[in-house]
Amino acid sequence: MQYQFPNDFFWGSAASAAQTEGAAFSYGKGENIWDHWYKQEPNRFFQGVPATDASTFYKNYRSDIQLMKQVNHNSFRTSISWSRLIPTGTGEVNPLAVEFYNNVIDELIAQKIEPFICLFHFDMPMAMQKMGGFESREVVDAYAKYVETCFKLFGDRVKYWFTFNEPIVPVEGGYLYNFHYPNVVDFRRAATVAYHTIIAHARAVQCFRKLNLPGKIGIVLNLTPSYPRSQNAPDLLASKRCDLLFNRSFLDPAVKGEYPQELVELLGQYEQLPKIESGDCDLIAQGKVDILGINYYQPRRVQARLNAINTDGPFMPEWFFDNYVMPGCKMNRHRGWEIYEKGIYDILINLRDNYGNLPCYISENGMGVEGEEKFITDGQVQDDYRIDFVKGHLKWVHRAIEEGSRCFGYHMWTFIDNWSWSNAYKNRYGFFRLDLATQQRSLKKSGQWFAGVSKNNGFNEGEE
Ligand code: BGP
Numbered sequence: 001m002q003y004q005f006p007n008d009f010f011w012g013s014a015a016s017a018a019q020t021e022g023a024a025f026s027y028g029k030g031e032n033i034w035d036h037w038y039k040q041e042p043n044r045f046f047q048g049v050p051a052t053d054a055s056t057f058y059k060n061y062r063s064d065i066q067l068m069k070q071v072n073h074n075s076f077r078t079s080i081s082w083s084r085l086i087p088t089g090t091g092e093v094n095p096l097a098v099e100f101y102n103n104v105i106d107e108l109i110a111q112k113i114e115p116f117i118c119l120f121h122f123d124m125p126m127a128m129q130k131m132g133g134f135e136s137r138e139v140v141d142a143y144a145k146y147v148e149t150c151f152k153l154f155g156d157r158v159k160y161w162f163t164f165n166e167p168i169v170p171v172e173g174g175y176l177y178n179f180h181y182p183n184v185v186d187f188r189r190a191a192t193v194a195y196h197t198i199i200a201h202a203r204a205v206q207c208f209r210k211l212n213l214p215g216k217i218g219i220v221l222n223l224t225p226s227y228p229r230s231q232n233a234p235d236l237l238a239s240k241r242c243d244l245l246f247n248r249s250f251l252d253p254a255v256k257g258e259y260p261q262e263l264v265e266l267l268g269q270y271e272q273l274p275k276i277e278s279g280d281c282d283l284i285a286q287g288k289v290d291i292l293g294i295n296y297y298q299p300r301r302v303q304a305r306l307n308a309i310n311t312d313g314p315f316m317p318e319w320f321f322d323n324y325v326m327p328g329c330k331m332n333r334h335r336g337w338e339i340y341e342k343g344i345y346d347i348l349i350n351l352r353d354n355y356g357n358l359p360c361y362i363s364e365n366g367m368g369v370e371g372e373e374k375f376i377t378d379g380q381v382q383d384d385y386r387i388d389f390v391k392g393h394l395k396w397v398h399r400a401i402e403e404g405s406r407c408f409g410y411h412m413w414t415f416i417d418n419w420s421w422s423n424a425y426k427n428r429y430g431f432f433r434l435d436l437a438t439q440q441r442s443l444k445k446s447g448q449w450f451a452g453v454s455k456n457n458g459f460n461e462g463e464e
Helices: 033-040 057-070 095-110 126-130 137-154 168-175 187-211 233-256 261-269 280-285 342-354 384-402 445-456
Strands: 002-004 010-014 075-079 114-118 160-165 216-222 226-228 291-295 300-303 360-364 407-413 432-434 441-443 458-460
Touching: 002 384, 010 114, 010 360, 010 445, 033 126, 057 075, 057 095, 057 441, 075 160, 075 407, 095 114, 095 137, 126 137, 137 187, 160 187, 160 291, 168 187, 168 216, 168 233, 187 216, 187 233, 187 280, 216 233, 216 360, 226 233, 233 261, 233 300, 291 342, 342 360, 342 384, 384 407, 384 445, 384 458, 445 458
Parallel strands: 010 075, 010 407, 075 114, 114 160, 160 216, 216 291, 226 300, 291 360, 360 407
Antiparallel strands: 002 458, 432 441
C-alpha cells in the first residue's frame, strides 16, 4: 500500500538550543540552569557529561544545515536560548546571539528549510531562576519581554513560532520528581510554576498578535494518552485524573483558552491551587494557539491505586493512580519505553473531536537507543528498528489524516544524536550518529530511509 501524505507536508526533525549549540560559556552567553546544575552536581549527568560543548551546532550550523538538505528536510525546529540572547534574562541583548540566530534562520531559508522556532526548551536563565523561575511573576514579565525581542528581531522571517516545548516537563522535573534543577518536591509550587507558564504563554501569544506578524503561533505539548487497565470505574477514574493532570492541564488552556473545571475542583479539594490574579482568566483566553506541536514517544497506562495513600508523605499526582505495565506490550528495550503506535492516532482523533480539529503536527517522535554502537556494520548504524518505529507511527498519522485530522507535518527527534539533559548522550535518537570524540556525523540507515520518504512525500508498504 502507498502511504502518500498531503501536499506541502512538513518533513524534518527537532532539536533544541541547549542540547546542540555548545559554546555554553562563550560568545556572550549567560548561564542557564543546566550550566549551573552541572557545576553543582556533575554526578547527576550520565557519565558526567555536560552540555557545555553539546554537538557544536553554534560552530557548525552551516555544514549541519547541509546535512539536513542531504536527508531532504523541508523544515527543522530548534529553539532560541534565552540566556544566549539576553544573558541575564532581562536587559541587554547579546549582539553575537542576534547574529548567530539571524545566520541560522537565513541559512535555513536559503536552503529551503522552513525554520520552526521554539522560545523556551527547558533552559531557564540562571539569573531568572535565582529570582524564583516561573514561581515568580517578575520572571513571567521578563519572559514576555524576551519573546517580544525575538518576534521583533526574527518575526519578519520565522513563520512558525512555539512559546514552550513540553512545558509540563520542567514542572515535573524541577518541582515534583527531582530530575531537573531546582530539584524541589512540592505540588503546590509545581502547580504555581505550571500556572505561570500558561500565563507566560498567553503573554507571548498576546504580544505576537499585537505585533501583527505574518506567521503562526503555537505550543509544543507532550501529549500522552492515559490508557486505563480496564473499563472498571476506579481504573477509568484513575485514567481520567491522569489525563487532567498531565495532558489537559496545558492542552485546555492553550487550545480552548480555559482550564478544565474538573482540574480546578480537584486541586481546590486538596488545597493545591496556585494564586490567581485578577485579569488572569482574560489573559489565558487570549492565549489560544493557531497551531499545536505534539510530542509523542510512549503511552501512559494506569490503574486505580493498589495500596492506601501515605498521607504523611507529600501530596503527589500518584495519589490518584498507579502505573500499569500491560502484559505483552511492545517495548523499546534499549530505552525501557513501550511502543504503541496507535497512540499517535488516538491523540490526533482526540484533537479532531474535542479540540476543534486545530492544525497540528507531530513535533517529536523517536526512538532512543542506548549502546547504539553495537548496531554499526561497515561504518553505518543499521537501525532497522528505528525505520520500523517511524513507519509504524506514520501509518497511523496517515490514517488520522484520511479521517480528517489537520496534521500538517512530522518531525523526528532528532537530527544528530544530541545531549539530553541528565541522560546526556545515553540514548541516541539521531538520523546522524555523533562520534563524541571527533564530533563527526555519520548518516544512519534510518536517515537514508527518511530522506526517501521526505522526497516522495510518503512511502510504500514493504519499501526500505
Ligand atoms: C523529549 C524532549 C527532548 C529530548 C527527548 C529525549 O521529551 O523534548 O528535549 O530530551 O525527550 O529524551 P531522553 O534522552 O531522556 O530519552
